[in-house]
Amino acid sequence: xxxxxxxxxxxxxxxxxxxxxxxxxxxxxxxxxxxxxxxxxxxxxxxxxxxxxxxxxxxxxxxxxxxxxxxxxxxxxxxxxxxxxxxxxxxxxxxxxxxxxxxxxxxxxxxxxxxxxxxxxxxxxxxxxxxxxxxxxxxxxxxxxxxxxxxxxxxxxxxxxxxxxxxxxxxxxxxxxxxxxxxxxxxxxxxxxxxxxxxxxxxxxxxxxxxxxxxxxxxxxxxxxxxxxxxxxxxxxxxxxxxxxxxxxxxxxxxxxxxxxxxxxxxxxxxxxxxxxxxxxxxxxxxxxxxxxxxxxxxxxxxxxxxxxxxxxxxxxxxxxxxxxxxxxxxxxxxxxxxxxxxxxxxxxxxxxxxxxxxxxxxxxxxxxxxxxxxxxxxxxxxxxxxxxxxxxxxxxxxxxxxxxxxxxxxxxxxxxxxxxxxxxxxxxxxxxxxxxxxxxxx
Amino acid sequence: xxxxxxxxxxxxxxxxxxxxxxxxxxxxxxxxxxxxxxxxxxxxxxxxxxxxxxxxxxxxxxxxxxxxxxxxxxxxxxxxxxxxxxxxxxxxxxxxxxxxxxxxxxxxxx
Numbered sequence: 001x002x003x004x005x006x007x008x009x010x011x012x013x014x015x016x017x018x019x020x021x022x023x024x025x026x027x028x029x030x031x032x033x034x035x036x037x038x039x040x041x042x043x044x045x046x047x048x049x050x051x052x053x054x055x056x057x058x059x060x061x062x063x064x065x066x067x068x069x070x071x072x073x074x075x076x077x078x079x080x081x082x083x084x085x086x087x088x089x090x091x092x093x094x095x096x097x098x099x100x101x102x103x104x105x106x107x108x109x110x111x112x113x114x115x116x117x118x119x120x121x122x123x124x125x126x127x128x129x130x131x132x133x134x135x136x137x138x139x140x141x142x143x144x145x146x147x148x149x150x151x152x153x154x155x156x157x158x159x160x161x162x163x164x165x166x167x168x169x170x171x172x173x174x175x176x177x178x179x180x181x182x183x184x185x186x187x188x189x190x191x192x193x194x195x196x197x198x199x200x201x202x203x204x205x206x207x208x209x210x211x212x213x214x215x216x217x218x219x220x221x222x223x224x225x226x227x228x229x230x231x232x233x234x235x236x237x238x239x240x241x242x243x244x245x246x247x248x249x250x251x252x253x254x255x256x257x258x259x260x261x262x263x264x265x266x267x268x269x270x271x272x273x274x275x276x277x278x279x280x281x282x283x284x285x286x287x288x289x290x291x292x293x294x295x296x297x298x299x300x301x302x303x304x305x306x307x308x309x310x311x312x313x314x315x316x317x318x319x320x321x322x323x324x325x326x327x328x329x330x331x332x333x334x335x336x337x338x339x340x341x342x343x344x345x346x347x348x349x350x351x352x353x354x355x356x357x358x359x360x361x362x363x364x365x366x367x368x369x370x371x372x373x374x375x376x377x378x379x380x381x382x383x384x385x386x387x388x389x390x391x392x393x394x395x396x397x398x399x400x401x402x403x404x405x406x407x408x409x410x411x412x413x414x415x416x417x418x419x420x421x422x423x424x425x426x427x428x429x430x431x432x433x434x435x436x437x438x439x440x441x442x443x
Numbered sequence: 444x445x446x447x448x449x450x451x452x453x454x455x456x457x458x459x460x461x462x463x464x465x466x467x468x469x470x471x472x473x474x475x476x477x478x479x480x481x482x483x484x485x486x487x488x489x490x491x492x493x494x495x496x497x498x499x500x501x502x503x504x505x506x507x508x509x510x511x512x513x514x515x516x517x518x519x520x521x522x523x524x525x526x527x528x529x530x531x532x533x534x535x536x537x538x539x540x541x542x543x544x545x546x547x548x549x550x551x552x553x
Contacts, residue, residue: 325450
């Protein structure tokens with residue numbers, strides 16, 4: 001649900017994809033933009049009033065934050081309540097978004113005041129209707145986003161993002177990426193957020209949007225060299241105290257991984273050539289303890305990506321140092337479901353580990369469905385699942401990896417470009433095989 | 444499902460393992476008969492030929508070198524997810540007396 005739902009059903013006419021884009025990612029916006037913007041313009045007059053009304057409501061909470069910074073958390077709560085009561089659907093969305101930035105150290109929160117504005121405005125920034133109806137407000141939001149990164153990062157002299165104005169589509173994509181890489185991580189892990197800010201800064205040097213990113217990797221890399229300074233900022237702000245319990249290595253891994261975000265947009269358009277140039281992900285540590293415990297932590301987190309409880313999908317999570325890879329297996333006699341993780345998985349990035357774990361859990365979901373379709377008959381279900389044809393296996397791999405990477409992308413608010421590249425290439429290799437075996441390209 | 448022992452292997456990686464006589468039933472680990480292994484070796488050769496436009500017969504080493512050095516195919520063949528385990532097994536199979544026995548059988552009675 002989003003602001004579009006507040007405008008007399010127009011969102012339904014514009015399509016579900018647009019409604020979703022209004023809430024979330026630049027990727028979806030990119031896909032939906034071309035087909036929806038003309039419809040959006042046609043309906044702009046009808047919706048402009050509603051959109052601007054939502055703006056006015058959002059400005060009120062911004063004013064509270066500015067005037068009562070020391071009582072910030074209280075005012076944010078108050079503002080959220082006000083928006084819930086007075087903002088209709090749009091207010092509920094804004095309320096939820098503002099909630100994303102709660103629970104962090106006040107010192108960082110103060111510096112991130114602009115982020116509240118970004119959170120407040122992201123729905124509009126990624127909303128084609130809003131661009132059609134109210135472009136000036138969106139331009140102001142983009143400038144606000146730029147100031148936010150500059151204030152938080154303090155790691156480089158940022159170019160004024162005025163070039164965004166000439167490219168609204170690129171603006172929307174960049175704004176969505178800002179949201180993905182900053183706000184979500186800020187909520188999940190402030191230390192990681194700061195790393196994300198460093199990555200995001202790189203995009204300010206992208207002239208004209210996505211396509212030109214590769215050409216300017218040198219400047220982006222220069223900025224990313226300042227990640228160490230960003231880490232110092234995080235230390236000074238003592239954000240670690242408010243983060244989840246995590247090893248230092250894990251948090252540093254998160255920083256390094258998110259530094260790669262600078263090339264994420266480019267990587268999605270050009271495979272991950274830019275990403276390889278800009279930054280590489282580093283191993284990430286899930287949980288604490290030995291690898292058996294951490295394997296369980298990976299699978300638990302992977303299950304979250306699927307919106308499931310791991311215990312409902314698997315009976316055993318095993319770390320096997322001698323295994324060549326992760327795997328999902330069901331004991332034909334007992335029905336015991338086991339996910340095995342190998343040593344190499346622990347050397348992957350956070351996203352890499354989660355995609356590996358989620359991939360196997362998607363297979364566990366498939367087993368759940370196959371067993372159900374066989375009325376619980378273990379023997380026949382087992383054959384259907386594990387003695388499948390080559391074509392079925394190929395199709396399943398396309399579907400499984402795609403679902404895994406999408407789920408992890410959603411969970412993390414974006415994944416590192418190298419992981420996107422890996423998953424894309426893996427999927428494409430199986431797409432080719434599907435067609436070689438006489439099937440059609442898996443949609 | 445992920446091929447047990449090899450993880451998310453790519454199609455070319457699976458073809459090569461099968462050309463080496465591996466039975467890649469997802470999750471499976473049952474011992475295979477000669478007939479089963481010969482059958483998958485034949486299927487693997489056909490698929491490799493179809494995918495690459497080349498035919499090196501049942502010569503695992505020749506296929507291995509070709510795929511490693513082909514600009515278009517090397518990426519998929521050495522794809523990172525399963526490559527470590529795949530390469531290790533291919534290296535073993537190259538000199539495996541049992542596989543060489545099966546290769547001779549196929550060459551003598553294709």
